[in-house]
Amino acid sequence: MACTTQSASEYVRSARVHLERELKNLSVIVENLYQQGVFSDEEVSEIKAEKHDFEKNRNLLDSVRSKGEAACYEFLKIINMTRKRTLEKTMHYWISCFPFREDTQMDTNYLQGSRPCHQYQAKLKSKAHKISNEFWKSNKSLFEENKPDLSYSSLVLDTQGSPSPSKIKKFKNKKSKMSRPKKMKTYIPEDRSEMSPSKLLELNEDILLVGEPGIGKTTLSHELLKLWAERDSKKLDYMFYFDMRETSHITKDMSLEDLLFSVFSEPDEGKEEVLKDIKKYSDNVTIIFDGVTHLSSSVVQRIVEKDLLPDAKVIVTCRPDDEEDLFSGDSLRVEVKGFSEQSVRTYIAETLGEEQGNVLRNVELLTLCHVPMYALMVAACFSFQTPEDSPQPNSVTEIYINIVRHCLQINSNKTTNRHLDLFIKSKREEILSLAEAAFHATEGKTVNMTEFQCKDSCVLSFLKTLDNKVGSTKTVTTYAFLHYTMQEFFAALWLLKNPDKIKDVFQQCLTEEKKHMKHLIPFMCRLLTEESPSLMKCLIPDQQLKKTSEWFLEEMINTFSPHLCKKDEAGTDDSGLDVDILFYCQCLYESQCPEQCVDFLDRLDYDLDLSGESLSPYSCCAVAYVVNQSSKRKIWLNLEGSELSEQGMRRLFGCLQNVQCSRTTNRGVRLQEQEQCRWTPERKSKQLLLDLCLKAALHKGESFHDVVNTLFSLFSVNTDLNNILLDFYQHVVSERSLSVIPKLVTLFQSAPAVWSINLSERKSSILLEVLKLTSGKKQVKLTGCSHEESEVRSFLQCLPHISQLR
Numbered sequence: 001m002a003c004t005t006q007s008a009s010e011y012v013r014s015a016r017v018h019l020e021r022e023l024k025n026l027s028v029i030v031e032n033l034y035q036q037g038v039f040s041d042e043e044v045s046e047i048k049a050e051k052h053d054f055e056k057n058r059n060l061l062d063s064v065r066s067k068g069e070a071a072c073y074e075f076l077k078i079i080n081m082t083r084k085r086t087l088e089k090t091m092h093y094w095i096s097c098f099p100f101r102e103d104t105q106m107d108t109n110y111l112q113g114s115r116p117c118h119q120y121q122a123k124l125k126s127k128a129h130k131i132s133n134e135f136w137k138s139n140k141s142l143f144e145e146n147k148p149d150l151s152y153s154s155l156v157l158d159t160q161g162s163p164s165p166s167k168i169k170k171f172k173n174k175k176s177k178m179s180r181p182k183k184m185k186t187y188i189p190e191d192r193s194e195m196s197p198s199k200l201l202e203l204n205e206d207i208l209l210v211g212e213p214g215i216g217k218t219t220l221s222h223e224l225l226k227l228w229a230e231r232d233s234k235k236l237d238y239m240f241y242f243d244m245r246e247t248s249h250i251t252k253d254m255s256l257e258d259l260l261f262s263v264f265s266e267p268d269e270g271k272e273e274v275l276k277d278i279k280k281y282s283d284n285v286t287i288i289f290d291g292v293t294h295l296s297s298s299v300v301q302r303i304v305e306k307d308l309l310p311d312a313k314v315i316v317t318c319r320p321d322d323e324e325d326l327f328s329g330d331s332l333r334v335e336v337k338g339f340s341e342q343s344v345r346t347y348i349a350e351t352l353g354e355e356q357g358n359v360l361r362n363v364e365l366l367t368l369c370h371v372p373m374y375a376l377m378v379a380a381c382f383s384f385q386t387p388e389d390s391p392q393p394n395s396v397t398e399i400y401i402n403i404v405r406h407c408l409q410i411n412s413n414k415t416t417n418r419h420l421d422l423f424i425k426s427k428r429e430e431i432l433s434l435a436e437a438a439f440h441a442t443e444g445k446t447v448n449m450t451e452f453q454c455k456d457s458c459v460l461s462f463l464k465t466l467d468n469k470v471g472s473t474k475t476v477t478t479y480a481f482l483h484y485t486m487q488e489f490f491a492a493l494w495l496l497k498n499p500d501k502i503k504d505v506f507q508q509c510l511t512e513e514k515k516h517m518k519h520l521i522p523f524m525c526r527l528l529t530e531e532s533p534s535l536m537k538c539l540i541p542d543q544q545l546k547k548t549s550e551w552f553l554e555e556m557i558n559t560f561s562p563h564l565c566k567k568d569e570a571g572t573d574d575s576g577l578d579v580d581i582l583f584y585c586q587c588l589y590e591s592q593c594p595e596q597c598v599d600f601l602d603r604l605d606y607d608l609d610l611s612g613e614s615l616s617p618y619s620c621c622a623v624a625y626v627v628n629q630s631s632k633r634k635i636w637l638n639l640e641g642s643e644l645s646e647q648g649m650r651r652l653f654g655c656l657q658n659v660q661c662s663r664t665t666n667r668g669v670r671l672q673e674q675e676q677c678r679w680t681p682e683r684k685s686k687q688l689l690l691d692l693c694l695k696a697a698l699h700k701g702e703s704f705h706d707v708v709n710t711l712f713s714l715f716s717v718n719t720d721l722n723n724i725l726l727d728f729y730q731h732v733v734s735e736r737s738l739s740v741i742p743k744l745v746t747l748f749q750s751a752p753a754v755w756s757i758n759l760s761e762r763k764s765s766i767l768l769e770v771l772k773l774t775s776g777k778k779q780v781k782l783t784g785c786s787h788e789e790s791e792v793r794s795f796l797q798c799l800p801h802i803s804q805l806r
């Protein structure tokens with residue numbers, strides 16, 4: 001081990017024999033010594049002129065030593081900072097033992113590799129900037145005037161590794177063994193800001209970014225690219241980005257070189273040297289494959305599977321439907337969950353300025369905006385729409401209809417609103433041909449519309465052009481939608497023009513290969529309605545739409561969940577199969593048809609089992625809408641083990657008057673119990689719902705009376721209420737939300753005269769606190785009894801506040 005007084009010159013001398021053999025990439029060391037003024041031009045040429053590497057090394061070491069202590073120190077610094085490429089591994093420990101002066105150790109930007117490699121890195125960085133700039137530019141094109149400055153806003157990134165909802169379904173019957181407080185924590189996804197794009201960039205592991213359509217995966221990938229491009233280039237590293245939906249030119253059996261250089265970017269010089277560096281030091285390579293649905297190209301598959309570039313960091317983004325095939329378990333799974341409520345507010349404020357109030361006051365819109373794609377659409381809609389103009393959009397499809405109408409209007413030489421329908425009718429052929437191309441592209445899981453020929457400027461305003469290089473000199477231009485979800489919207493539109501194909505598409509949705517076609521259905525549900533704003537009536541005869549809407553939903557449910565046939569059609573209503581209730585609720589919400597909601601609830605026997613589901617705020621909105629349509633019967637709602645955010649809770653809160661305590665979770669079990677005529681109310685989920693609602697309402701200032709009313713209407717038998725209130729009181733105190741306590745005390749005051757307390761749950765001390773706060777003595781009925789001495793002693797202290805004990 002070197003001591004602090006050790007001279008650099010001596011250190012080099014003592015290892016000279018090894019250094020002669022173990023120095024690598026001499027040109028890099030020489031170039032750095034030249035840049036630091038240690039070597040002159042002639043000395044560099046002299047070293048380069050030596051025939052063999054061994055002689056070059058010897059010459060270099062002699063020259064450095066002859067220049068004295070300072071030159072040797074600089075030499076050691078250089079090989080320390082570039083050791084990965086310039087020193088064999090066996091010497092790494094040796095160099096790390098030299099006592100460098102701390103202040104100078106890291107301050108110089110040394111060349112890490114050869115010049116062509118550095119040039120290529122610079123080229124990749126400028127490409128990364130360009131990709132990111134173009135991305136935001138195409139987003140801005142949705143706005144007419146006052147184009148906002150769009151940039152990355154923070155997203156909720158969940159690394160807790162929770163599986164996708166489709167997977168949750170499979171586990172849903174397993175009872176969680178987590179304690180109640182722990183469980184509560186998982187119900188409320190907060191913006192745990194510990195994960196951010198820069199942290200993702202720093203991580204040394206593969207990453208799978210999973211998320212619903214439009215939730216921000218591509219945007220996050222672009223942010224990673226941008227951060228990388230802006231990063232100080234001390235390290236010689238490379239980053240590649242492939243939009244897997246755009247790259248029809250990634251062929252099945254192309255080489256690594258073709259993928260990196262022909263598809264993404266080619267080095268200006270030293271192609272072979274660069275490729276060698278990439279392969280040899282693959283830990284310096286990051287590759288993003290965005291929007292992966294399957295691994296059809298062998299080069300992509302080999303990279304993902306670590307067969308090629310084994311140490312590269314691979315980032316894959318996909319929708320939850322495709323996750324199962326891609327998630328190896330070795331990569332870090334990050335769920336992109338969209339905007340938090342705070343991010344929505346900031347985003348809307350920044351994009352809409354004074355118009356923001358129109359969105360922020362509308363609960364549905366606000367909820368919708370947690371999906372950034374919809375936030376963008378909402379912002380674009382409101383940037384041109386005055387509230388008097390037309391009713392505010394509420395559902396996803398409505399936002400898309402508005403955007404389409406808006407784009408057509410701005411490309412029609414300012415047709416007035418009044419004449420817009422006529423204008424759209426005049427463009428019917430062009431719009432439908434675009435829709436047809438969208439359908440075929442969607443069916444083929446691509447965004448490349450290779451066959452699309454139309455040159456109409458209105459239609460082209462929905463598209464961006466993609467230049468695909470075929471061969472070294474030829475480029476083919478194809479079109480793609482500004483966003484994939486927009487393509488799905490148009491595909492849905494075309495399908496309604498061709499209703500005879502709808503049943504086939506329903507069948508396709510059941511297959512592994514074409515299950516992505518399901519995303520078209522919610523769009524179709526809204527497009528089938530006659531509500532304003534309308535698009536379809538300008539494109540398809542009314543009668544045709546009406547006819548389709550008569551069978552559409554029923555056919556869909558019968559295809560996807562045959563066991564849910566209407567009771568009069570089938571003797572039994574339950575085969576134990578899972579029903580994708582959230583999907584149906586979303587469709588019903590888009591349809592905005594109360595009768596269909598009631599019909600659906602009837603098929604489910606008014607039992608909404610959402611246990612184990614992950615509910616986005618928008619799903620909660622949809623569920624609340626469906627539940628609210630049942631005016632005659634109350635709904636059993638089971639949320640056991642489900643995951644929902646506070647935003648979502650507040651949406652559900654609006655439908656509680658139609659909810660009664662849920663039955664047991666499992667449909668199979670339920671059937672069994674039905675046979676025995678024994679219904680057991682599921683107290684936990686009721687309690688959970690109430691806890692969440694109370695928390696949401698009291699913290700966020702929903703009407704306090706509504707909370708009280710809901711509580712009491714929900715509990716015809718009120719035995720549970722006080723226990724729940726005590727739990728809640730404890731929660732409030734531990735969270736230090738002291739301002740809530742007076743409200744809570746009012747709630748206790750209005751509680752039923754007899755307080756049933758379960759003493760086995762260690763409530764005495766809280767009970768005592770509450771009894772002291774409330775006026776008048778209470779009658780208390782003990783429903784469970786603890787034998788713990790401390791518990792009993794503490795309960796005795798409550799006695800002065802109790803008028804009668806049962």
Ligand SMILES: Nc1ncnc2c1ncn2[C@@H]1O[C@H](COP(=O)(O)OP(=O)(O)OP(=O)(O)O)[C@@H](O)[C@H]1O
Pocket residue numbers: 139151152153154155211212213214215216217218219220291318319372373374376483484485
């Ligand atoms: N973090 C963000 N900050 C600002 N805008 C965002 C953010 N994330 C997404 N957006 C907006 O939402 C749009 C859609 O997001 P993006 O394309 O990233 O979704 P996605 O998850 O990749 O969807 P898909 O699965 O359909 O490909 C973007 O074009 C952008 O305008």
